[in-house]
Amino acid sequence: MYYKMTQPDFEELIEKAHGRFLNNHRLIVVANVVGKTPKRDQEQPDSDFFSPEEVEQITRSLAEAKIPYEILTSEMAFNRSVLDGNITKAHDIVWNLTRQGGPGNKKSLVTSLADFNHIPYIGSSVEAMSICRDKNSFERLIKPANASIPTYTISEPANFAGKRQIILKNASGSASIGLSDTSVHQLSAIEVNQQLEQSKGTKIAEQFIQGFEVEVPVFKVETSKARYFKALSPIGIKFGNIRLLNLKVLSESISDAYDYQFYSLFDELVNQTTLDAGLIESRLIHQACKIAEYLNLSNYARIDFRVTLNGDSYCFDIATTPYVIRHSSPVWGAKKLNLDQDELIAAILGTAD
Template sequence: MKRTAAVVRNRVPRGAAGDVADVIAQSRFVSRMLRELGWSVVEVELGSDLGEAVNTLQGIRPAVVFNLVESIMDSDELANLTPIIFRKLGLPFTGADSSVLFLTNDKLAAKRHMLSVGLPTPAGVDETGLKRGRFPGPGRYIVKSRCEHASIGLDDSSVMDITGADQLLAAMAARRHRQGGACMAERFINGREFSVSLLETADHTAEILGSAEIVFRHDMPVKIVGYDAKWQEGSEADLSTVRGFAFRRAEPGLTARLERTARDCWDEMGLSGYARVDFRADAQGDLFIIDVNANPCLAENAGFMATAREAGRKPSDVIAAIVDGALRRHIGEKKAA
């Protein structure tokens, strides 16, 4: 008899933008891979009525929940609630636990934690910090949403030269609406951009699936991966930011430093299941973590799966490893209880 997997994702409103609707493509792809692996699959939508999803899962009693929920009530900040629900129901679930999602979904909290454990990350601050006199000093900054993801509102104008705290405070206040709420700013690292994809192993350590570089077109005025580069396929921004892997062979020392720092990040941030760590390198070659992605996008053409394919891993094998990790953690938790 086939075991049942529940693929749970957030409900997507009709006509939603690409960054929101992308979770549908993820759900379909993951479901297809699970069926290839011999699972019976039920796709479950989680909307504002959490009780509805709870009742559905109680009726299904799946052997595992594949957690693809990226937001609740249109807020990425609430996505950390889903592991709490799954654990309360006694169901194994894929990916990061609630405390880790809470930490990584708040970019400033994640930054503070990284700095406290010695992980390299650019100095950052939010509006409250500026009002309390914590201005890191003049220089070039990038203003981001603090808790929303998918590069919401991020474009060339997000990068700015700042001379004082009041100027940065005004810039964050002006961008609050377009960037989905509270903003933060961090020192802009003007250099190359990389990502490292990681997968949990049988002994709960991190396997490096591989690393990739975003190769920026040389004449780009501001070299960032903004909203259009991610979600407007065929746009100038998209065509100017190309994923590449050649540096791995050409620069083994850089590759080793990226992967070593990504492993340290996995351990210090308490990541599990699968993750992606994004870096920038400055002109001196120093590395800085700019984002920690717990439960990164698993769409077929997204960075995590592209990196896995480059490493010779079949997508179905990656999905199988993620599910196996969820089942192992659940068994371990039951034994420890």
């Protein structure tokens, strides 16, 4: 059984972070920043990077949390600091917030270098991050959590009667890239397979799930016996006042502009008299934590679902290092527990091994 994060859970993590960082450790934040980080791919959009204002939010939170830190704005700057002996495994912990790299994994270089040099870091391994960026891979692995979406690929083609609502997505990368409300189509199995063949492996097809879009931030906590995940109460995504999204998706344009808001799914479901809000909340928390375990995630993550009006839930994306800027579901969920952004960030640092 898995449980919700509570304020005491966060307070224990914060105390652990302070005990470590105020003693003899420093946090090395590596983040790609618009206007400061040289792009390795000039076609990469600015939305993949942090804005200067967003990085300032993080550094201000670290200062308020009294966490000693240094910020580096490129993977190469991190590499040089390691080679020059300015970053060491004895006294530094790395927080990798970079976004550059190939389509399969834009976050792997800093983590690879940290692994090679035995420097501890916050976040999941390169292998776990790569699996979570490959939608077909993680959909297979999370099947024991009963949260998989019917997914079709060139190697596993569609085979169903009639037509279904299908959404075509990039086979790897963030869930919102390239998506709009026109991305949902009524297609037959033959038409799905034709689209997949034309994409030459760059696309997958998912059965589109009508319902609520939900994010569940998870955090690894520790007891005297074990380390395991707990989750915040599921957080819904809404556009304007629309909560039951039906044919709408969190499109690339809406995501990049942060043109969406958050709400408590539990509070919303309480008003749906045909649903057991507590049961659905518990199931989502259980599924999110099990998914984090199945994929061997570390420290903190965010598991994204579509939830139907029947209460069925389907995982469609996993963020191994989710944003904790002011406009983010982890920060919103922490505020519901009377925790500020700096306290949330300190708690995340407290999950370090």
